[in-house]
Amino acid sequence: MTDTTDAGDPREATGALVRDLSETELLAQIFPLLPRGRATLLGPGDDAAVVAAPDGRFVVTTDVLVQDRHFRRRWSSGYDVGVRAAVQNLADVAAMGAVPTALVVSLVVPGDVEVAWVTGLARGLADVCAPVGATVVGGDLSGGDALVVAVAAHGDLEGRDPVTRSGARPGDVVAHAGVRGRSAAGLALLDSGAAAPADGAPGAAGPLAPYVAGYLRPAAPLAAGPAAAVAGATAMLDVSDGLLRDAGRLATASGVALDLEVAALAADGEALVPAVRALGRGAGAALAWVLSGGEDHGLLATFPPGAPLPAEFRPVGTVRVAGGGPGVTVDGAPPEVGPGWDHFRG
Template identity: 50%
Template sequence: MSIAEAGEFGLISRIVARLGSGEATLLGPGDDAAIISAPDRRVVASTDVLVEGRHFRRDWCGPEDIGHRAAAANLADIAAMGAVPTALLVALCIPTGLDIAWAEGLADGLTAESALVGATVVGGDTSSSPTLTIAVTALGDLRGAAPVRRDGAQPGDVLALCGRIGHAAAGLTVLSRGFRTPKLLVEAYRRPAVPYSAGPAAARLGATSMIDVSDGLLQDLGHIAAASVVGIDIRSDAFDLPVQMRDTAKALGIDPYLWLLAGGDDHPLAATFPPGVDLPPEWRVIGSVHDGSGVTVDRKPWTGGLGWDHFR
């Protein structure tokens, strides 16, 4: 059945039937607004939008994948503040000719990704649109902790990374060249594996700044460097390239550091910690903070391209 045949309320009821229930949800979908628990008297909130053709293609990702990606992009922002996600609200703009099963798959993906952190979709809105667009707002709870912002990095801090990097970008390259393998990379593009719990854990470890890497490591660390008024240096030998990435880079004639340093969509967490911090193994030290400005690689400016500007 097409979205047009189902109508607005038909679509909404089909979607709502697929959403789970969450601990923090005091009032879920169906009223003018939802009500979410905010136990520490503050709520963390972030909005990210995915537009077909710019952020995803339906022939590269199924609706569940796109639901996972839309949720992950937002939940990662909450984690990057050191908070625990509690709820999502979703504005879905959808062409009327699309099958309602597509919207149901999207709802399943959003629900499944949110369930990883105990959050749920508590509300939203739908409209027809010629351009398939998914705008998600995530809410979260700091559980009494101070937020980890972008402006607290100090010279002498260590820079560490938690989670996959470069995988999604490599997967995107593979897909855009018409291939469907290696599976590791393509699946990484389709479904991010965000280390959500590492966010609050980093706060407890004393992280001085944190960000989720959504647009590319150099670009996103540039935000920390600018906000903290420091320089950041990345050590290129700190990265372990999986063999699939190495082989694919070689086969396609691409410098894999383009994926590692300028590729987005994996949503690992990058954070700075005071020197001497004892980091658990999921955090890999990849560089350091110093007096100065900007982001360098092995103490030199990197010239291989700089991240992803959605307007260029």
């Protein structure tokens, strides 16, 4: 990747720009890309949508993606950003044990962005939503100097209690569903120039494709959230800021200590070796990605000892009494890598 300007994704054909269309015309291009979901009672086009909440409650979360903070236009297509926006929001819904139902999207888009970027965004959102039966039911468009994609996502608990972060108890098994470290590896490859966005384009099959695609379009185990709830998970959260940091949040909320086992994560490190080699780094980089890499959007959950884990989950540690205060250890010792990142301190 030698292009260092931020002038858009080469995979998107040049065409009409957002400023060439009225808001109504732009919406007319977007709406047909958003199939009706099973919970949609009234879709886009009115002051508000109406969504079914058969359980008499709904879960709701919001997450925002900001150009040059969470994505770069020269790396991420509109489709990629749509996938990420949907995944990071629906992972939060799944982490409560809920089944996703509906999204609304506020999009800030500069006038010189291609219409194809925006329709790509809609396709990315729809492609994540469709397999779980959810859809985009409404949105708002505004001009602005940088792209901002703010999503609110909703889900249904199907009569179950929500699985919060605070229910882990000493003796519980710590388990994880999804990939670990893949997105961080992909980001490092793009950042170094060892891989290009095309290496992670849909359908790309090279040795670095899993990592680059894993950064551009993370795949969250959305069905694993409700499965964990059914299996009796005592606590759960979406791993968005790194395994250590998010495990720390669960530990703090539950007032417990979480001990992660390196042996249980060794296979994750092995899976990252081609990326480590492409970057010429030492083997320690792989474990650092596994423990501290963000944006894989896996699910970290705790289960009562002896409870059968849902198929997507693998045990990665144990909940212990918080003798020295709530926190996370790795093989019984304080972790040696940083705890993740902060949105403002960078």
